[in-house]
Amino acid sequence: MKIKEVIVVEGKDDTVAIKRAVDADTIETNGSAINESTLAQIALAQERRGVIVLTDPDYPGERIRRIISDRIPDCLHAFLPKKEAISKNQDDLGVENAKPEAIRQALVHAKQEEAKSQERFDVIDWQDLHAAGLIAGSHSKRRRERIGEILHIGYANGKQLHKRLQKFRITENEFKEAIERVFEEEQNE
Structure with missing residues (x-):
């Protein structure tokens, strides 16, 4: 499965897991220490190819996702359920632990956030x-x-x-x- 967008992940082990699942390029944020240079790379990738953010299903992963969303609009977001991202011995949570099929499913179901300038979509209260x-x-x-x-x-x-x-x-x-x-x-x- 070839992915045209660049996939943003947290680290090298995540990149390895992505490459086991799909043919795609990645940008690594180096954990929650996401810096201006990395954000500039993500912005360029979004402009040229599109970006899918796939971070760990934990607080630091959500923090990275939020930083990227605030700075770079229109990225797609893919989510792994916690049960798909937990290590065999249940002590580590991350994309690197996910099976290739779980990663493919997360990417297939990637969603785009509502643009911040658009009218709110309050259907579910x-x-x-x-x-x-x-x-x-x-x-x-x-x-x-x-x-x-x-x-x-x-x-x-x-x-x-x-x-x-x-x-x-x-x-x-x-x-x-x-x-x-x-x-x-x-x-x-």
């Missing part, structure tokens, strides 16, 4: 999140994790989930289908 048991419930964390996997927007707390639903323009129908799937899975457990 807080009441929808509460009604679906995604906030302040006994199963809310697990449900948010599963919703993030189904919609390919990554795990987030309640506030961040609401923001991502807007940023990635998740429709009311997509949201409802994902919630129904989560409830169906829970009943079959």
